[in-house]
Amino acid sequence: MSKQISSVWTREPRPARTPGRSREEIVRATLELLDAEGLDGLSMRKLGARLGSGATTIYWYVENKDELLELAYDHVWGQIALPVPEELGWRDTITTFAHSMRRVMLFHPWVGSLIGRLPALGPNALSMSDRLRKAFALAGFEGLDIDYANAALTAYVFGTVIPEIAWQSSMGGEELDQESMKETFRHVARDFPDLLERLTEINDKVSDTDTLRETSFAFGLTTVLDGLEARLRS
Amino acid sequence: MSKQISSVWTREPRPARTPGRSREEIVRATLELLDAEGLDGLSMRKLGARLGSGATTIYWYVENKDELLELAYDHVWGQIALPVPEELGWRDTITTFAHSMRRVMLFHPWVGSLIGRLPALGPNALSMSDRLRKAFALAGFEGLDIDYANAALTAYVFGTVIPEIAWQSSMGGEELDQESMKETFRHVARDFPDLLERLTEINDKVSDTDTLRETSFAFGLTTVLDGLEARLRS
DNA sequence: ACCTGAACACCGTTCAAGT
DNA sequence: ACCTGAACACCGTTCAAGT
Numbered sequence: 358m359s360k361q362i363s364s365v366w367t368r369e370p371r372p373a374r375t376p377g378r379s380r381e382e383i384v385r386a387t388l389e390l391l392d393a394e395g396l397d398g399l400s401m402r403k404l405g406a407r408l409g410s411g412a413t414t415i416y417w418y419v420e421n422k423d424e425l426l427e428l429a430y431d432h433v434w435g436q437i438a439l440p441v442p443e444e445l446g447w448r449d450t451i452t453t454f455a456h457s458m459r460r461v462m463l464f465h466p467w468v469g470s471l472i473g474r475l476p477a478l479g480p481n482a483l484s485m486s487d488r489l490r491k492a493f494a495l496a497g498f499e500g501l502d503i504d505y506a507n508a509a510l511t512a513y514v515f516g517t518v519i520p521e522i523a524w525q526s527s528m529g530g531e532e533l534d535q536e537s538m539k540e541t542f543r544h545v546a547r548d549f550p551d552l553l554e555r556l557t558e559i560n561d562k563v564s565d566t567d568t569l570r571e572t573s574f575a576f577g578l579t580t581v582l583d584g585l586e587a588r589l590r591s
Numbered sequence: 592m593s594k595q596i597s598s599v600w601t602r603e604p605r606p607a608r609t610p611g612r613s614r615e616e617i618v619r620a621t622l623e624l625l626d627a628e629g630l631d632g633l634s635m636r637k638l639g640a641r642l643g644s645g646a647t648t649i650y651w652y653v654e655n656k657d658e659l660l661e662l663a664y665d666h667v668w669g670q671i672a673l674p675v676p677e678e679l680g681w682r683d684t685i686t687t688f689a690h691s692m693r694r695v696m697l698f699h700p701w702v703g704s705l706i707g708r709l710p711a712l713g714p715n716a717l718s719m720s721d722r723l724r725k726a727f728a729l730a731g732f733e734g735l736d737i738d739y740a741n742a743a744l745t746a747y748v749f750g751t752v753i754p755e756i757a758w759q760s761s762m763g764g765e766e767l768d769q770e771s772m773k774e775t776f777r778h779v780a781r782d783f784p785d786l787l788e789r790l791t792e793i794n795d796k797v798s799d800t801d802t803l804r805e806t807s808f809a810f811g812l813t814t815v816l817d818g819l820e821a822r823l824r825s
Numbered sequence: 826a827c828c829t830g831a832a833c834a835c836c837g838t839t840c841a842a843g844t
Numbered sequence: 845a846c847c848t849g850a851a852c853a854c855c856g857t858t859c860a861a862g863t
Contacts, residue, residue: 516750584818
């Protein structure tokens with residue numbers, strides 16, 4: 358007795374008959390709630406209220422909350438720029454894509470917690486995968502190497518942006534007190550003088566943390582792309 | 592009025608006076624529960640029961656559930672191998688470290704959901720950071736480039752392992768039905784023939800998904816390291 | 826066919842009261 | 845100083861009952 362994958366995308370949606378009550382309507386309201394209040398702010402009761410219905414009405418259109426999140430999840434992937442590799446060349450395609458992906462994720466921070474929690478089988482996620490693989494094939498990768506290159510790139514973007522989201526939302530729009538931050542570092546890193554020196558150097562040198570993170574992202578992206586080129590030449 | 596960072600590591604622990612009741616005891620029980628039942632399986636009530644106390648007793652030793660998770664989190668980082676860069680050379684140091692990090696994370700899958708949700712200011716997390724930066728300094732990076740290189744590497748590992756954890760736990764020990772899996776792909780990817788071809792090629796070529804993921808991880812790690820070397824030469 | 830509210834089995838956290 | 849249980853304000857989901 359082996360397991361089956363379970364996803365909204367394997368089921369046909371209920372037809373929309375009642376006006377203002379459909380999968381699309383529900384997804385729209387879900388996205389509004391997620392963008393406004395984050396993942397913790399989304400509850401079936403609140404969503405019901407926003408839709409002007411009972412909370413349990415939603416279960417007619419969707420099997421459970423995770424399916425709802427799958428729908429919202431895929432909607433976000435749909436907002437990422439997907440250049441055409443044949444026009445732009447593989448390296449610029451990937452670069453444009455990666456920066457766009459980062460921006461979209463930072464704009465919908467709740468996706469960070471969904472990566473690795475939900476399957477990504479929606480049309481937008483698949484279209485993204487498809488386009489990326491085409492870019493890597495154009496670059497010269499063959500067979501499984503296409504998938505490996507694809508995995509390496511998306512891993513880098515996910516792995517960068519997920520902690521960025523954390524940073525962003527831990528500040529919650531407010532400024533982080535520079536002095537108490539330094540004080541915290543001094544306390545927790547008291548046994549690691551070299552590390553402490555690096556952290557304070559960053560703090561002193563960089564006034565704008567946004568551009569610091571942007572620069573760091575670009576550095577790593579170049580690193581991954583250079584590494585892939587090295588592999589193509591060998 | 593600006594914000595302050597909040598973390599267990601900024602507060603001194605309550606002294607352990609009652610036998611079998613201390614921060615350490617509580618962390619031990621928390622880890623047991625997390626490893627056994629995952630993040631969703633951890634509740635203050637269950638933890639209390641395991642400790643032979645009321646659920647709310649825990650609040651004497653810890654401010655809230657997140658602080659508890661911070662403690663468990665850092666414990667996991669303590670299990671990662673940290674080779675000495677001066678002995679092994681920077682590239683082998685990083686390679687060993689990265690593989691160890693991946694193994695430890697896959698063994699405690701619940702850490703996946705904590706990355707980017709909690710600050711990593713514990714001694715083990717800092718010791719890891721410290722050692723990694725030393726390796727990159729030894730490699731020849733200077734100033735902020737040390738931090739960028741460090742960020743790129745950890746991003747790659749996080750970004751790879753987080754989806755791996757999802758995959759692993761979605762199967763929950765059981766075999767995934769090969770046929771119904773193919774069927775699902777055929778259905779959801781019906782508009783992406785090239786992608787579908789790639790997915791079925793992977794399915795057919797690779798019998799052992801564990802080694803596939805291992806190979807993919809090694810490929811990406813080499814990519815990142817090659818990219819960093821390219822940067823050092825330029 | 827679609828929607829409802831009550832009910833179930835949970836949560837994290839607060840707090841007054843106990844020893 | 846340390847521990848307790850009751851209580852509060854929530855959850856996601858099930859289901860019998862309504863239209």
